Amino acid sequence: MSAVAAVESEYYKTTIGETLFEIPKRYENLKSIGSGAQGVVVSALDTKTGTRVAIKKMSKPFQNVTHAKRAYREIVLMKSFNHKNIVGLLNLFTPDHDLSQFSDIYIVMELMDANLSRVVHIDLDHERLSFLLYQMLCGIKHMHAADIIHRDLKPSNIVVKEDCSLKILDFGLARAADGGFMMTPYVVTRYYRAPEVILGMGYKSNVDVWAIGCIFAELVRGQILFPGSDHIDQWTKVVDLLGTPPPIFMQRLLPNVRAYVESLPHKRGYTFAQLFPDDLFPCSLPDDREKTTNARDLLARMLVVDPDKRISVDECLRHPYIFQWYDQSEVEAPPPMRYDHTVEETDHTVDEWKALLFRQVINYR
Numbered sequence: 001m002s003a004v005a006a007v008e009s010e011y012y013k014t015t016i017g018e019t020l021f022e023i024p025k026r027y028e029n030l031k032s033i034g035s036g037a038q039g040v041v042v043s044a045l046d047t048k049t050g051t052r053v054a055i056k057k058m059s060k061p062f063q064n065v066t067h068a069k070r071a072y073r074e075i076v077l078m079k080s081f082n083h084k085n086i087v088g089l090l091n092l093f094t095p096d097h098d099l100s101q102f103s104d105i106y107i108v109m110e111l112m113d114a115n116l117s118r119v120v121h122i123d124l125d126h127e128r129l130s131f132l133l134y135q136m137l138c139g140i141k142h143m144h145a146a147d148i149i150h151r152d153l154k155p156s157n158i159v160v161k162e163d164c165s166l167k168i169l170d171f172g173l174a175r176a177a178d179g180g181f182m183m184t185p186y187v188v189t190r191y192y193r194a195p196e197v198i199l200g201m202g203y204k205s206n207v208d209v210w211a212i213g214c215i216f217a218e219l220v221r222g223q224i225l226f227p228g229s230d231h232i233d234q235w236t237k238v239v240d241l242l243g244t245p246p247p248i249f250m251q252r253l254l255p256n257v258r259a260y261v262e263s264l265p266h267k268r269g270y271t272f273a274q275l276f277p278d279d280l281f282p283c284s285l286p287d288d289r290e291k292t293t294n295a296r297d298l299l300a301r302m303l304v305v306d307p308d309k310r311i312s313v314d315e316c317l318r319h320p321y322i323f324q325w326y327d328q329s330e331v332e333a334p335p336p337m338r339y340d341h342t343v344e345e346t347d348h349t350v351d352e353w354k355a356l357l358f359r360q361v362i363n364y365r
């Protein structure tokens with residue numbers, strides 16, 4: 001028996017939808033909860049702990065370099081993080097006995113109740129709204145402390161529970177993200193990508209503040225703030241609402257990008273009172289008016305096109321709208337080992353990625 005099979009002695013097969021799951025007998029009563037670009041996800045009862053868990057099946061994660069890099073990065077990072085606002089890894093296994101047969105990876109995680117995409121249509125009071133934002137900021141700050149800048153935060157990568165607790169599901173784009181074209185049936189959501197990412201400028205940690213600002217706006221409005229159909233349309237929608245950026249921003253664009261951006265018709269944009277009028281916010285409690293003023297002020301500091309003028313994660317955590325939740329143990333949690341980007345930035349063949357991924361699964365625990 002290979003090391004892997006020995007650890008989880010008994011596997012069984014069951015099909016969920018069109019996907020075959022081959023998993024240890026400890027996991028029973030599988031229920032589908034979704035499928036994404038990275039794999040099929042089910043909830044299951046872990047009979048060892050008596051709790052339900054989330055199990056994601058990654059099919060042939062080494063099938064091409066982009067999938068492999070993302071899978072490798074996700075597994076290495078999930079193993080290293082331990083923070084309440086970042087989804088925790090509970091188990092990692094493959095039913096395949098050796099490298100030659102290696103095909104699928106299963107990741108077992110803490111189960112939450114729903115995806116944040118489901119919450120955007122709910123009218124939230126200021127307490128829940130500010131608590132959700134606080135937790136996103138804590139999770140992202142913890143990633144930054146380990147030298148991980150997400151750059152692709154969006155509601156579908158965030159899960160929540162009835163008690164309003166929140167966890168970030170993934171670690172975003174690899175630094176050397178070869179945004180290479182991929183023939184996947186899944187559409188990439190760019191609605192939350194910062195201007196510096198869209199326009200190919202440099203970026204720093206407050207690139208993730210833009211995404212959280214877009215999510216904040218969507219929770220308030222109940223609809224996507226910048227629903228761009230492609231990169232060009234994404235930028236057009238940002239300029240329509242926030243106005244044409246000043247020359248000091250234009251000067252930092254690459255020449256060909258600058259030529260295009262400056263060729264667009266000049267837009268004044270709207271004030272944040274116009275974009276987020278009072279009737280979008282709760283108004284039933286006595287201090288709701290003041291909280292609405294603080295919420296709109298924070299939105300105006302987060303949704304700033306020029307990253308040099310945009311608020312930082314730390315400043316968000318100390319903003320009056322968020323500070324009420326500030327807990328040193330959550331905000332300053334000691335970061336895990338700094339992530340070594342060199343592996344994902346090294347060009348490996350599919351077979352080399354297959355071996356690297358197999359080793360990550362074998363060495364678990």
Ligand SMILES: Cc1nc[nH]c1-c1ccnc(Nc2ccc(N3CCOCC3)cc2)c1
Nearest residue numbers: 033034041054056110111112113114115159
């Ligand atoms: C690993 C992963 N990848 C994507 N999502 C997850 C994940 C991770 C942890 N918890 C959950 N919880 C959860 C999410 C959505 C649902 N619903 C979806 C709609 O249909 C009714 C159920 C139910 C539970 C999901």
